Amino acid sequence: MLEPTVVGHLLGFSAYEGLVYGFLALGVYLTFRVLAFPDLTVDGSFVLGAAVVAVLIIDGVNPFLATLAALGAGLCAGLVTSLLNTKLRIPALLASILVMVALYSINLRIMGRPNLPLLREVTIFSLASQLPGLETRLVYQLVGAAVLAVIVFLILNWFLRTEIGLALRATGDNEQMVRGAGVDTDKTTILGVSTANGLVALSGGVVAQAQGFVDVNMGIGMIIMGLAAVIIGEALFRPKGVARLLLAVLAGTFVYRLVISVALRLGMAPGDLKLITAALVIIALAVPYLQKKIRREWLPPAPRW
Amino acid sequence: MSENKNLLKLRRISKVFSKGTVDQVRALDKINLDINSGDYIAVIGSNGAGKTTLLNVIAGVYPPENGGKIFVNDRDVTGLSEYRRAHYVGRVYQDPHVGTAAKMTIEENMAMALLRGQPRGLRAASNKQRRDLFHGALVPLGLGLENRLAALVGTLSGGQRQALALVMATLSKPAILLLDEHIATLDPRTAQIVLDLTDMVVTREKMTALMVTHNMELALRHGNRLIMMHKGRIVVDMNQQRKADLTIHDLVVAFERASGEEFVDDNVLLRPGNVVGTSDL
Ligand SMILES: Nc1ncnc2c1ncn2[C@@H]1O[C@H](COP(=O)(O)OP(=O)(O)OP(=O)(O)O)[C@@H](O)[C@H]1O
Ligand SMILES: [Mg+2]
Numbered sequence: 001m002l003e004p005t006v007v008g009h010l011l012g013f014s015a016y017e018g019l020v021y022g023f024l025a026l027g028v029y030l031t032f033r034v035l036a037f038p039d040l041t042v043d044g045s046f047v048l049g050a051a052v053v054a055v056l057i058i059d060g061v062n063p064f065l066a067t068l069a070a071l072g073a074g075l076c077a078g079l080v081t082s083l084l085n086t087k088l089r090i091p092a093l094l095a096s097i098l099v100m101v102a103l104y105s106i107n108l109r110i111m112g113r114p115n116l117p118l119l120r121e122v123t124i125f126s127l128a129s130q131l132p133g134l135e136t137r138l139v140y141q142l143v144g145a146a147v148l149a150v151i152v153f154l155i156l157n158w159f160l161r162t163e164i165g166l167a168l169r170a171t172g173d174n175e176q177m178v179r180g181a182g183v184d185t186d187k188t189t190i191l192g193v194s195t196a197n198g199l200v201a202l203s204g205g206v207v208a209q210a211q212g213f214v215d216v217n218m219g220i221g222m223i224i225m226g227l228a229a230v231i232i233g234e235a236l237f238r239p240k241g242v243a244r245l246l247l248a249v250l251a252g253t254f255v256y257r258l259v260i261s262v263a264l265r266l267g268m269a270p271g272d273l274k275l276i277t278a279a280l281v282i283i284a285l286a287v288p289y290l291q292k293k294i295r296r297e298w299l300p301p302a303p304r305w
Numbered sequence: 306m307s308e309n310k311n312l313l314k315l316r317r318i319s320k321v322f323s324k325g326t327v328d329q330v331r332a333l334d335k336i337n338l339d340i341n342s343g344d345y346i347a348v349i350g351s352n353g354a355g356k357t358t359l360l361n362v363i364a365g366v367y368p369p370e371n372g373g374k375i376f377v378n379d380r381d382v383t384g385l386s387e388y389r390r391a392h393y394v395g396r397v398y399q400d401p402h403v404g405t406a407a408k409m410t411i412e413e414n415m416a417m418a419l420l421r422g423q424p425r426g427l428r429a430a431s432n433k434q435r436r437d438l439f440h441g442a443l444v445p446l447g448l449g450l451e452n453r454l455a456a457l458v459g460t461l462s463g464g465q466r467q468a469l470a471l472v473m474a475t476l477s478k479p480a481i482l483l484l485d486e487h488i489a490t491l492d493p494r495t496a497q498i499v500l501d502l503t504d505m506v507v508t509r510e511k512m513t514a515l516m517v518t519h520n521m522e523l524a525l526r527h528g529n530r531l532i533m534m535h536k537g538r539i540v541v542d543m544n545q546q547r548k549a550d551l552t553i554h555d556l557v558v559a560f561e562r563a564s565g566e567e568f569v570d571d572n573v574l575l576r577p578g579n580v581v582g583t584s585d586l
Pocket of ligand 1: 330
């Protein structure tokens with residue numbers, strides 16, 4: 001049985017995880033849903049953010065600056081992917097896999113070895129722990145992540161409603177119309193994919209500081225986790241409008257992390273998590289299709305991208 | 306080249322698809338065309354005549370073959386890509402899905418269209434003032450869309466979407482309006498609404514329009530000029546007076562002659578005096 005304090009801790013922990021992995025899910029949402037750009041750079045840019053943060057913090061750089069640098073590094077990774085796609089016309093999926101693979105080597109170079117401990121370093125969380133009134137580690141992690149999440153949410157919610165943001169959203173919906181309206185859709189794609197990977201790397205940088213170490217393999221399956229969060233958020237909340245969509249993605253991440261935490265608590269082996277996540281995404285994608293099939297509706301052939 | 310001031314000038318415009326393969330098609334064959342400001346041109350011609358390709362070249366979707374030139378207000382725009390030409394060109398496609406974005410609201414679609422060809426910044430894409438403008442632009446349609454600004458465009462019917470697409474194409478008052486069989490898929494009533502609106506905006510905003518259609522009657526009754534295309538060339542070009550004397554039968558005969566393989570000189574396609582050839586440009 002789960003006791004009340006355990007439940008409280010689980011909820012708190014999932015909330016905190018929902019926020020930090022929420023940045024990643026927001027990035028995945030931006031590419032996959034808003035831009036309709038299947039971006040697999042994520043697995044690499046997540047670790048990139050973590051690696052940059054780790055190396056800078058170990059060098060004594062202010063952890064807030066280091067976290068910003070992670071964001072910047074992610075922007076660059078997304079920039080490369082989107083340039084490969086828009087300027088060299090490499091299909092999005094392939095371009096992003098190429099960058100993801102290349103990033104593995106780059107991340108290893110940045111780190112110097114496959115893993116780096118951060119436990120004794122000054123991180124944004126150890127700084128937050130000095131604030132008065134915050135007793136447990138979990139509470140200050142939660143507060144730190146929440147502040148960051150609110151900032152990210154406010155910026156995205158504002159940006160996606162601006163003239164440029166609207167053009168970016170429209171690009172994923174009907175690129176031809178957007179070009180007809182005088183927008184260089186290469187630019188909106190580059191902007192969107194870069195921003196998305198900036199968010200993913202930010203997530204990686206924050207996660208690294210929270211868990212106290214960086215491993216070069218920590219990005220494996222992150223894209224699927226992001227997708228799972230997005231799909232759960234959409235399915236549970238059926239959001240309409242920019243603000244609710246963004247909140248639904250964050251909430252979806254929370255639910256996903258909660259399910260995972262409970263499963264672990266109930267004795268599931270951590271190694272099985274990726275399998276469970278993949279199964280979750282497959283079910284979420286397959287159910288609507290199978291429902292339609294049972295109702296004998298017409299269905300288009302599977303997209304190949 | 307020519308002295309009189311034309312809004313749009315096409316010079317030796319050719320377009321070859323699948324060049325160098327067995328599938329090579331000469332979709333446009335050295336077209337010369339002068340379009341005056343305020344011209345409202347009906348464009349007819351059989352399937353594959355090159356009508357859509359002509360509109361695509363004007364819009365900048367692809368550049369003409371070497372040597373072809375396009376001028377807007379005597380400015381050479383040949384090298385400008387589609388999005389850079391958007392300032393001059395509004396467009397409605399045959400398929401309503403192409404001209405509108407399904408997963409966005411009517412308001413968001415119109416906000417995109419409003420800034421056609423203008424720099425976009427970090428201001429809010431829509432506000433009260435713009436919403437009022439959108440509202441006012443939708444009222445003449447009489448479809449009630451003005452009360453559904455927050456509705457997703459994907460939830461509209463094809464006809465409603467096409468009507469919206471027309472409003473969007475003209476919202477920023479571009480100099481040139483390109484219509485590619487834009488009422489072909491609409492039911493008679495909606496087609497009439499969209500057609501009336503087309504006539505109205507073209508006249509009111511003094512737009513210059515090219516309207517592709519397969520409907521001869523429509524081609525005769527609308528616009529002040531008519532061109533017929535065949536195999537990538539303009540084979541008939543007539544002005545309002547000449548068009549006025551014409552019956553559908555005359556046009557069908559001309560059309561059949563043009564499509565027939567034994568090709569006659571442009572000027573004998575119709576009763577003498579009813580045709581202005583363009584090959585002498
Ligand atoms: N993207 C393309 N690739 C290859 N060939 C093309 C392409 N677009 C058009 N064509 C060819 O160019 C020719 C002219 O096509 P276009 O679409 O301009 O004809 P159209 O006059 O608009 O015909 P319709 O009345 O059927 O719309 C056709 O033979 C067509 O097969
Ligand atoms: Mg056509």
